[in-house]
Amino acid sequence: MFRIMYMSTATRVIPDSELEELLETSRKNNKEKNLTGLLIVKGRTFLQCLEGEKKDVEEIFNKILKDDRHTSIIDLIEEDISSRMFPTWDMGYKNLKIVDDIKSEKIRKISSIDDFDIKKEDIAEVIQEFIAYD
Template structure:
């Protein structure tokens, strides 16, 4: 089993309808291949985690690499994992803004406590770093 985490830039800023189209397609494709993960979008930047059996993750990632809606794809992580972090999600998704970021950070921090004794979870750390350095100001 493996995961891939990548960053990319949208060719143009996407509206909610376009993001829903991406999400619908991702959920369908991922469910067919038993791949799970999370997709975050903020001001033209995507970060995505894909996790599952090696050949299935690689097949989905190959399609993503040729998707004309984004550019400048950078693979951050491409390696083996022992267990899925997002096993219940064919594709978790959110647009990151100040109203949602606190809840998402809370979720990711709670996942840290689940995994802290077994390994340093690179995917969770990467997602948290993206959120925390994405020039978002969390206001109470």
């Protein structure tokens, strides 16, 4: 098993309806390849985690690298894993438009900072907060 986490900036603001279509397609494709993960969006900033067989995760990530809707892609984590963080999520999703709706104080603080100003080593902890509290 393998995990990639990355951040990117959308080249334009993506409307909610387009994000929903993207999620629907991603969930269908992920289910077929037995991939799991999470997508967090704040404005034009995306934080995504993908998990599954290494070849499948890398294939999807390479498509993302070539997708002209993304720029400034930062590969945060690439690691072999023994278990998934998201075993039942074809693609979990949270849009941080409304910070007041977020239950976790840590996530609220982080999401109120522009462009997810967060240390690389804190990413996994933030993801765990999403799983546990939101």
